[in-house]
Amino acid sequence: MKNPFSFSGVVQGAAFCNRTKEINDLKRYIENSQNILLYSHRRFGKTTLINKVFSEVRNVTPIYIDLYGTTRVEDFITALFKGISAAETKIEKLMKLVKEKISCLTVNFSIDLHTGAPVAVPVFAAVDKTPAVEEVFQLLAALSQKRKAVVAFDEFQEISKYAKDVFERQLRKRIQWHERIAYIFSGSQKHLLSEMFSDSKRAFYKLAASYPLKKIETRHYLVWIQGLYQADGRRINPTAVENVVARCENHPMYVQEFFYYLWDDPAFGQGEFPTKVLMERIDRVACDIIQRRETEFINIWESLTLNQRKTLRLIVATAGQSIFSADNLSKAGLKSPSQVTKAVEVLVKREVIAKNAVYALQDPIFRRWIQEMPGLPV
Numbered sequence: 001m002k003n004p005f006s007f008s009g010v011v012q013g014a015a016f017c018n019r020t021k022e023i024n025d026l027k028r029y030i031e032n033s034q035n036i037l038l039y040s041h042r043r044f045g046k047t048t049l050i051n052k053v054f055s056e057v058r059n060v061t062p063i064y065i066d067l068y069g070t071t072r073v074e075d076f077i078t079a080l081f082k083g084i085s086a087a088e089t090k091i092e093k094l095m096k097l098v099k100e101k102i103s104c105l106t107v108n109f110s111i112d113l114h115t116g117a118p119v120a121v122p123v124f125a126a127v128d129k130t131p132a133v134e135e136v137f138q139l140l141a142a143l144s145q146k147r148k149a150v151v152a153f154d155e156f157q158e159i160s161k162y163a164k165d166v167f168e169r170q171l172r173k174r175i176q177w178h179e180r181i182a183y184i185f186s187g188s189q190k191h192l193l194s195e196m197f198s199d200s201k202r203a204f205y206k207l208a209a210s211y212p213l214k215k216i217e218t219r220h221y222l223v224w225i226q227g228l229y230q231a232d233g234r235r236i237n238p239t240a241v242e243n244v245v246a247r248c249e250n251h252p253m254y255v256q257e258f259f260y261y262l263w264d265d266p267a268f269g270q271g272e273f274p275t276k277v278l279m280e281r282i283d284r285v286a287c288d289i290i291q292r293r294e295t296e297f298i299n300i301w302e303s304l305t306l307n308q309r310k311t312l313r314l315i316v317a318t319a320g321q322s323i324f325s326a327d328n329l330s331k332a333g334l335k336s337p338s339q340v341t342k343a344v345e346v347l348v349k350r351e352v353i354a355k356n357a358v359y360a361l362q363d364p365i366f367r368r369w370i371q372e373m374p375g376l377p378v
Contacts, residue, residue: 040213091118234269311343320358
């Protein structure tokens, strides 16, 4: 059996772990054409979940729109055309539909040489793009008339970076009338999404049901991983599984990465190795993962100001507890709570830390890297 674990892209097949409740919840929303705000930290599996749900919905046309990296309205429209092209597999039908609904844009058609799928690419002139947005949403509405549709905007917070207030109002004006389309607004920048959907002054206020994507519980990881080893005729020590999941703080990407490297280790799945040996092998993989990401972590660290570095080390040292106390501030080399407040604001916006009950690093391996580098220069 080939290595079933995957950590570098959208997870499919045997590498997909659980999410049964989330899948059923999202399918019910979609079946009833309800809008969803799906958010979580980065690499928690939002895109993977959307892909899984799209593969299971019936009598619904799924349209996936990737907005990551878009910076302007033209990019948004281009991404919409790309998603619509992927949903309509026959170029004749796609061309007919586009020509019926799109009059203010020139659209070029071609066939993707790798997939054989049709591709529609808009050509923009130096004019107002509002009519184009209007017509593309009319195109989506037309698609939903024969069969209901679900449109997933991945990394939806990107639209806040271009023509924020005006463009958001334009979108809401169109989306709120689409009774046969469920919209999934997905993203990882919680502070931006919260502002967009929770601020009564913003256009998307209360437009979607909030659905935070939580960590996968340890018990689900245990059943899934043991099942993969059993399918390969092996058994794995449950204590070892629980240890890895705890080290990763239940982070889906890192759990996948750990077991990707452990899969071919003879100590795992044979049954005769003592727990101490297994833990030594896990320690080795942990060190390897940290070393592979060290350049990435150094780049993050060096991009921070002195007070931001001190604040990060404070959060790591205290596990986010009492970070404004005089004693903890003194130990961290910080002079006042205001220095921490300013640093925290930036670190949250940069998605380095997040706050639930307390402030904590979003990346558990980055946190461990900071812990294991006592001589790290500030």
